[in-house]
Amino acid sequence: MSKQKTEHRKMLNATQGLKNVMGRHFLAIEQAYRDGKPTAWATSGSPVELLYAMDIQPILPENSATISAAQKYSRDFIEIAEAEGFSYDLCSYFKTNVGAVISNADLTKGGTGKPTFMLSTDVICDTHVNWFEVQAERLKVPHYTLDIPHVVSNTNNRQYNYFKKYIAEQLYSFLDFIQEVTGNEYNEERAKQVTQNSWDLSMVWQDIYELRKAVPCPMSTRDTFGGLFPLFTMPGLKEPIKLYKRMYREAKTRVDNGIGALEKEEFRLMFEGIPFWYNLKFFGMLERWNSIIVYEPYTYAFSKYMNPKVTKEMVLSQPIEAMSELMLSFWYIYDLKTRIKKFEETVREWKIDGVLLHENLSCRPNSCGLYDLKRHLMDDYDIPCLVISSDMNDPRKMNETQVINQIESFIEILRKRKKK
Amino acid sequence: MQKIGIFDSGVETPEEIVMAAGFTPYRFFGDPTLQPDRANEHIPPTHCIWTRNLLEQAIKGLDENIVGIIGTHGCDRTNREFDIWIECLNLDFMFFLNSPRKRDNLALNFFINDLKELILRLEEVFNIEITPGKLKDAIIITNKIRKLLKDISDYRKKLVLKGSEFHELVKNAQYQDKNQVLENLEKKSEELKSRAPFSEKNIKKILLTGSEIDDTEFIKYLESLGFHIVIDDLGVGTKYFWNLVDENLEPIEALAKYHLTKPINSIKYPSYERFNVLQKLIEDYKVDGVINIAQKFCEPVLYDHPYLNKKFKELEIPYLFIEATYNRESYNQLSTRFSAFAEII
Numbered sequence: 127m128s129k130q131k132t133e134h135r136k137m138l139n140a141t142q143g144l145k146n147v148m149g150r151h152f153l154a155i156e157q158a159y160r161d162g163k164p165t166a167w168a169t170s171g172s173p174v175e176l177l178y179a180m181d182i183q184p185i186l187p188e189n190s191a192t193i194s195a196a197q198k199y200s201r202d203f204i205e206i207a208e209a210e211g212f213s214y215d216l217c218s219y220f221k222t223n224v225g226a227v228i229s230n231a232d233l234t235k236g237g238t239g240k241p242t243f244m245l246s247t248d249v250i251c252d253t254h255v256n257w258f259e260v261q262a263e264r265l266k267v268p269h270y271t272l273d274i275p276h277v278v279s280n281t282n283n284r285q286y287n288y289f290k291k292y293i294a295e296q297l298y299s300f301l302d303f304i305q306e307v308t309g310n311e312y313n314e315e316r317a318k319q320v321t322q323n324s325w326d327l328s329m330v331w332q333d334i335y336e337l338r339k340a341v342p343c344p345m346s347t348r349d350t351f352g353g354l355f356p357l358f359t360m361p362g363l364k365e366p367i368k369l370y371k372r373m374y375r376e377a378k379t380r381v382d383n384g385i386g387a388l389e390k391e392e393f394r395l396m397f398e399g400i401p402f403w404y405n406l407k408f409f410g411m412l413e414r415w416n417s418i419i420v421y422e423p424y425t426y427a428f429s430k431y432m433n434p435k436v437t438k439e440m441v442l443s444q445p446i447e448a449m450s451e452l453m454l455s456f457w458y459i460y461d462l463k464t465r466i467k468k469f470e471e472t473v474r475e476w477k478i479d480g481v482l483l484h485e486n487l488s489c490r491p492n493s494c495g496l497y498d499l500k501r502h503l504m505d506d507y508d509i510p511c512l513v514i515s516s517d518m519n520d521p522r523k524m525n526e527t528q529v530i531n532q533i534e535s536f537i538e539i540l541r542k543r544k545k546k
Numbered sequence: 547m548q549k550i551g552i553f554d555s556g557v558e559t560p561e562e563i564v565m566a567a568g569f570t571p572y573r574f575f576g577d578p579t580l581q582p583d584r585a586n587e588h589i590p591p592t593h594c595i596w597t598r599n600l601l602e603q604a605i606k607g608l609d610e611n612i613v614g615i616i617g618t619h620g621c622d623r624t625n626r627e628f629d630i631w632i633e634c635l636n637l638d639f640m641f642f643l644n645s646p647r648k649r650d651n652l653a654l655n656f657f658i659n660d661l662k663e664l665i666l667r668l669e670e671v672f673n674i675e676i677t678p679g680k681l682k683d684a685i686i687i688t689n690k691i692r693k694l695l696k697d698i699s700d701y702r703k704k705l706v707l708k709g710s711e712f713h714e715l716v717k718n719a720q721y722q723d724k725n726q727v728l729e730n731l732e733k734k735s736e737e738l739k740s741r742a743p744f745s746e747k748n749i750k751k752i753l754l755t756g757s758e759i760d761d762t763e764f765i766k767y768l769e770s771l772g773f774h775i776v777i778d779d780l781g782v783g784t785k786y787f788w789n790l791v792d793e794n795l796e797p798i799e800a801l802a803k804y805h806l807t808k809p810i811n812s813i814k815y816p817s818y819e820r821f822n823v824l825q826k827l828i829e830d831y832k833v834d835g836v837i838n839i840a841q842k843f844c845e846p847v848l849y850d851h852p853y854l855n856k857k858f859k860e861l862e863i864p865y866l867f868i869e870a871t872y873n874r875e876s877y878n879q880l881s882t883r884f885s886a887f888a889e890i891i
Binding site for chain 1: 587588589590592593617619621622623625626627628629630632633640641642644646647648652653655656659660663666813815816817818840842843845846848849851852853855867869
């Protein structure tokens with residue numbers, strides 16, 4: 127096989143275009159600072175579309191923190207934050223951002239400049255709110271936070287209704303906040319266009335995931351971990367839609383021709399949690415066991431339009447109400463019962479042999495419930511699972527040898543099961 | 547009497563609703579002599595040690611009079627943990643109360659809705675009726691308890707009542723029958739009127755803050771080092787009784803308002819306002835220093851610490867921050883830091 131063909135198989139050619147798309151995002155941030163256009167930090171899970179609709183340039187510090195990690199700066203930044211008194215046990219994204227801001231790091235190292243205001247929400251975690259509270263105080267900027275009620279396994283429909291109402295009321299109040307801080311007004315037409323783009327972007331991403339059901343799987347985490355970023359940072363713009371469509375077409379061609387991302391695909395895996403951004407080569411290493419990750423709830427979750435009750439028509443005609451509904455039904459925050467159900471369905475539909483569960487030392491809300499999830503998947507559905515303990519952005523908390531040994535043993539188990 | 551267990555890392559659960567339903571509110575407390583071995587099979591050991599301790603007790607078997615549980619939102623894992631409680635326990639009544647993080651009018655309306663839902667669910671499951679009259683009666687009792695606790699708390703300031711003795715009183719008030727609590731507090735209040743101040747010299751007057759501290763032995767340990775807790779802002783402390791519920795308002799609205807306007811804790815937004823609460827207490831109680839205890843992995847308190855540290859430095863108020871483990875063996879390991887702090891102040 128030619129070298130070109132081997133490389134081609136590992137990562138989609140189209141994914142190379144991600145650099146350009148994300149480059150445009152960072153250029154837009156720089157341009158906004160130059161032009162004096164309002165900017166806002168936003169936490170993941172917050173309605174970034176509203177920022178675009180109000181002509182505010184979003185900046186996603188979590189995305190920037192992953193850049194710090196990939197560029198091997200996160201450890202230094204984390205230690206700067208710890209020297210300020212932030213505990214070793216706190217979120218490594220948060221500490222990376224604190225260190226980056228104190229160091230005045232530039233965008234290429236994961237720095238984030240002072241914004242006009244900050245938008246946080248506790249939809250994913252409380253850390254998001256604490257994080258921006260710390261940084262808003264440091265940078266002396268206004269901060270708006272969205273308080274999202276938490277759905278548990280026995281939440282009923284009556285509750286859903288007033289939960290949604292509370293979120294919607296806050297979103298309307300947030301629009302007033304933006305207008306007060308920036309003078310920018312909500313423009314319905316612009317909002318509609320942004321929402322349309324956001325919907326289209328997510329739908330193509332979901333279509334890409336459908337292709338990953340194919341055996342062999344046409345693409346791996348080389349395409350999705352990075353490919354996820356536009357969903358965070360640019361929902362509402364046209365540019366990433368083009369990128370995703372190119373990725374889709376290329377992956378479809380692979381599927382039609384029976385070509386997989388691996389030369390030999392033996393084991394199909396699912397990876398739950400946030401990846402180790404400082405050690406992405408780890409995921410490539412799975413290939414030595416002819417293993418491929420074919421589904422990550424984390425990267426899928428951000429294609430937010432998954433709730434069948436939220437139709438395209440609703441998104442376009444009642445964007446605030448649609449967002450309120452979506453913030454309660456986000457893959458990453460499912461209650462335990464729903465989480466177990468969704469995992470079982472996904473394992474079946476994507477023909478997954480085993481599940482890797484990342485017990486992320488930085489993300490306690492996500493790792494809480496992981497043991498029960500594992501137990502149910504193994505005992506009720508006979509799905510092999512492995513819990514890996516590590517951290518998304520702090521390389522000090524990863525014992526690579528131990529993790530590799532665990533995975534090697536896990537693959538052996540999968541191999542034996544296949545032989546039966 | 548049947549009880550409703552309360553799993554609450556703050557004190558945000560309106561006990562009056564439980565009382566009006568005909569049950570005794572029974573807040574769960576940890577047992578620092580217990581290792582959370584079985585809870586560790588559900589929750590990773592790098593998570594809040596206190597809530598793992600509560601789960602351990604729940605798995606091993608609750609008081610047989612407990613017929614239901616209210617889990618109240620504290621930090622961001624409490625809802626996830628509540629799902630695990632649902633997994634591990636077999637009770638007909640399990641309700642998660644979304645105590646809002648914000649404290650504005652939108653949050654207030656939301657909380658009122660959630661309290662109404664709690665009432666509805668209690669009525670549905672136990673086939674009872676919770677009337678405004680029953681709620682008002684319950685509010686009158688709990689307000690009496692609050693007033694008594696606030697009066698009694700002042701004997702700490704007068705150096706008559708030890709922090710540990712007061713801690714035990716507040717703790718008892720959160721799980722014993724309220725009429726019994728009222729009777730005990732009335733007796734204590736009478737007794738304190740004639741009690742003489744401490745004879746000890748060189749007492750270091752402390753404001754105690756941080757994560758929930760429910761082990762009275764820990765307070766006794768601090769006292770053994772020469773500290774006296776004259777005031778606190780803890781759940782087993784002032785947060786339980788500082789304000790009163792407005793008896794003239796419609797009861798559900800009054801309860802929601804009470805919880806959203808009481809002294810702020812680190813879980814709420816904006817948590818930095820906690821500094822103002824502390825500063826006021828420091829001035830009013832003329833403390834010698836502040837001790838902030840974060841239970842291991844207690845994120846809300848860990849996030850607040852650098853800000854508090856900065857502000858206390860600016861004001862030149864002695865401040866000690868400790869990350870502690872929830873077991874008694876570990877207390878002695880902290881003695882060097884506590885002793886050094888005692889020297890400073």
